[in-house]
Amino acid sequence: xxxxxxxxxxxxxxxxxxxxxxxxxxxxxxxxxxxxxxxxxxxxxxxxxxxxxxxxxxxxxxxxxxxxxxxxxxxxxxxxxxxxxxxxxxxxxxxxxxxxxxxxxxxxxxxxxxxxxxxxxxxxxxxxxxxxxxxxxxxxxxxxxxxxxxxxxxxxxxxxxxxxxxxxxxxxxxxxxxxxxxxxxxxxxxxxxxxxxxxxxxxxxxxxxxxxxxxxxxxxxxxxxxxxxxxxxxxxxxxxxxxxxxxxxxxxxxxxxxxxxxxxxxxxxxxxxxxxxxxxxxxxxxxxxxxxxxxxxxxxxxxxxxxxxxxxxxxxxxxxxxxxxxxxxxxxxxxxxxxxxxxxxxxxxxxxxxxxxxxxxxxxxxxxxxxxxxxxxxxxxxxxxxxxxxxxxxxxxxxxxxxxx
Amino acid sequence: xxxxxxxxxxxxxxxxxxxxxxxxxxxxxxxxxxxxxxxxxxxxxxxxxxxxxxxxxxxxxxxxxxxxxxxxxxxxxxxxxx
Numbered sequence: 510x511x512x513x514x515x516x517x518x519x520x521x522x523x524x525x526x527x528x529x530x531x532x533x534x535x536x537x538x539x540x541x542x543x544x545x546x547x548x549x550x551x552x553x554x555x556x557x558x559x560x561x562x563x564x565x566x567x568x569x570x571x572x573x574x575x576x577x578x579x580x581x582x583x584x585x586x587x588x589x590x591x592x593x594x595x596x597x598x599x600x601x602x603x604x605x606x607x608x609x610x611x612x613x614x615x616x617x618x619x620x621x622x623x624x625x626x627x628x629x630x631x632x633x634x635x636x637x638x639x640x641x642x643x644x645x646x647x648x649x650x651x652x653x654x655x656x657x658x659x660x661x662x663x664x665x666x667x668x669x670x671x672x673x674x675x676x677x678x679x680x681x682x683x684x685x686x687x688x689x690x691x692x693x694x695x696x697x698x699x700x701x702x703x704x705x706x707x708x709x710x711x712x713x714x715x716x717x718x719x720x721x722x723x724x725x726x727x728x729x730x731x732x733x734x735x736x737x738x739x740x741x742x743x744x745x746x747x748x749x750x751x752x753x754x755x756x757x758x759x760x761x762x763x764x765x766x767x768x769x770x771x772x773x774x775x776x777x778x779x780x781x782x783x784x785x786x787x788x789x790x791x792x793x794x795x796x797x798x799x800x801x802x803x804x805x806x807x808x809x810x811x812x813x814x815x816x817x818x819x820x821x822x823x824x825x826x827x828x829x830x831x832x833x834x835x836x837x838x839x840x841x842x843x844x845x846x847x848x849x850x851x852x853x854x855x856x857x858x859x860x861x862x863x864x865x866x867x868x869x870x871x872x873x874x875x876x877x878x879x880x881x882x883x884x885x886x887x888x889x890x891x892x893x894x895x896x897x898x899x900x901x902x903x904x905x906x907x908x909x910x911x912x913x914x
Numbered sequence: 915x916x917x918x919x920x921x922x923x924x925x926x927x928x929x930x931x932x933x934x935x936x937x938x939x940x941x942x943x944x945x946x947x948x949x950x951x952x953x954x955x956x957x958x959x960x961x962x963x964x965x966x967x968x969x970x971x972x973x974x975x976x977x978x979x980x981x982x983x984x985x986x987x988x989x990x991x992x993x994x995x996x
Contacts, residue, residue: 572931631963634956 513677514749515758515907517591517742519583519691520850522837523558523735526565527586528854535855535862538882540719540836542733548699555711557718558697559735559838573639573648574613579738579843580645580693581652587689588653590757591742596687597752604658604685605650606676607740608668608692610842610897611701613640618698645693649740657685663842665897666804668692669739670845670905674763676743677905686748691846693738705734708773710808722839724805724832724864725812725878727871732806735838739846758853759908761890762791768900775811775896780804780818783902787892788822791906795823798906799888800861802852803878804896805832806839813873815894820876829886831879835865845895849905852891856909861886887911920966920988924981927961941982948981962988 520527523541524534534541542559550556561579570578588594596603616639620632638644643661650659658679662672669692676690696702705711712730714721723729741760749756764786768779788795804815812832819827833851840847855862860883867880889911895903925939931954938948945955959975962968962984968991978984 630969631960634960635953638953 511681511683512746513680513743513760514746514756515741515760515853516744516749516754516756517587517593518757518850518854519586520739520847521561521565521579521582522737522840522847523560523562524837525562526582531851532854532858534836535833535851536860536883538836538863538865540865542718542721542838544715544718545697547697553699553702554706555702555713556715557721557733559733559737559840560697561737574644575615575695576609576613576693576738577639577645577648579695579736580607580691580740581648583691583693583738583740584649584653584689587740587742592754593653593742595752598686598748600654600656602657602686603653603655604676604679604688605646605653605655606658606660606662606672606688606690607646607649608662608664608672608842609642609645610663610665610668610694611696612642613644614696614698614701616640618700621700649689653689655689658688664901664903665899666839666841666844667895667897667901667903668842668845670849670893670895670903671765673741673760673846673849673905674765674903677760677763680743680745687742687744689740690743691738691740692843694841694843695736696734696841697736702734712807720866722807722835723866723868724803724807724835725816725871725874726867727869729807729809729812731808732834733838735840737840737847738843739850741846741850757857758910760905761908762787762906764790764904766902768902770900772900773898775814776900777814777818777821779900779902780815780894780896781821783904784818784822784892784894787904787906791890793890796826797890798828798892800828800852800856800886800891801830802848802891802893803830803832804894805834805864807832807834811896816874816876827876829861829877829879829884831862831864833862835867845893845903845905849893849907852893853907853909855883856888856891856911859885859887861888915992917985917989920985923965924962924984924988927965928958930961931957939981941985942980944980966992968992
């Protein structure tokens with residue numbers, strides 16, 4: 510059976526660009542949520558978000574929508590760490606599977622403003638090419654001449670987790686030997702924020718942005734929109750070993766289910782079945798899971814439902830659970846990849862990333878959520894949960910660098 | 915507006931989209947030789963329409979092969995009074 514190694518990690522989020530700033534934020538329990546600066550948010554109710562700092566992206570990969578630029582920045586970092594220049598594979602054996610929830614929001618927003626707002630006859634000619642959902646995966650494939658399996662994966666907030674799961678299956682099945690896998694989203698546009706405001710699920714605390722996102726806390730008010738990308742470079746263990754490439758972790762299992770229920774109300778059953786599927790696929794038992802990175806959006810509905818789902822899978826031996834969204838917000842389709850990357854970085858350094866702002870216990874959320882501060886711990890296997898609107902659930906099981914039990 | 919003024923503005927519009935070296939920005943250079951692909955060229959025409967306040971019809975746009983052609987099109991479409 511082909512095993513799937515992670516040999517490169519690239520990440521850009523509201524913490525900034527790269528693994529070092531990400532680890533620093535996680536270790537110091539620091540929020541990246543701030544007042545939005547990249548657009549004029551003065552007319553919006555919600556003026557906060559997890560925005561990628563300007564110095565992490567300005568001038569890079571221009572001639573693309575913002576979400577594609579983030580994907581390329583993350584792919585560059587992953588490719589460099591994975592020593593892609595010396596990959597030693599035929600280019601038709603390398604793939605690109607980049608998920609997104611919303612695609613080229615910046616491009617569409619600018620186009621609609623011209624068409625409906627200003628009654629102008631023409632929009633930027635690249636509007637179609639930049640806004641399409643596969644723009645990011647295509648740009649990554651083109652830059653790295655990955656001529657094998659490539660398509661965009663779209664399942665709302667589970668998109669990049671599904672992309673990583675599908676990349677793992679592509680390598681396991683022999684469809685590819687290596688894949689750039691992850692996700693990107695850049696939803697902090699005027700129109701998209703308005704749409705989320707209308708759903709009444711945003712935590713609007715414009716005076717205290719860093720305290721707005723409060724997963725599992727009884728006083729949680731909703732999610733905080735964010736942007737960014739993470740890309741993992743995945744390759745078969747055999748290939749990584751044959752070229753002496755250091756292995757950072759392993760994608761060990763993938764679970765994917767549908768609620769076939771309500772479009773926005775999550776189901777504990779769908780989430781629990783996805784977790785069980787990932788655990789079975791990894792060939793382990795629930796007891797082997799040392800940490801769960803929760804979907805943990807900080808909405809009323811998600812956090813209680815996800816807690817119930819975790820309890821139904823793990824019974825009375827639930828491992829520590831945390832929501833790093835408390836610090837980096839909800840970057841839509843990019844969030845699964847950002848969370849898998851963040852969890853792996855932290856666990857490989859020997860600590861569990863915390864859930865910040867968990868100030869008020871909620872009787873419906875009664876697990877160990879690693880509140881406030883990171884915790885030294887050794888976990889050799891973790892789950893990362895991602896649940897998207899439309900009842901799309903993806904769970905990835907990841908082995909860390911620590912010795913296996 | 916003189917031909918030279920049009921050319922100077924055109925160079926600015928092109929440079930916003932693409933880094934083209936000076937020796938590739940002459941009226942005789944074809945867009946292909948300057949490394950400008952079909953999508954770049956559409957974006958440059960879009961910039962020209964915005965900058966000069968003109969509308970370049972599709973059949974006219976399809977005849978453009980060089981920077982000189984671009985100048986011709988702009989010159990022909992600009993209101994005579996200017």
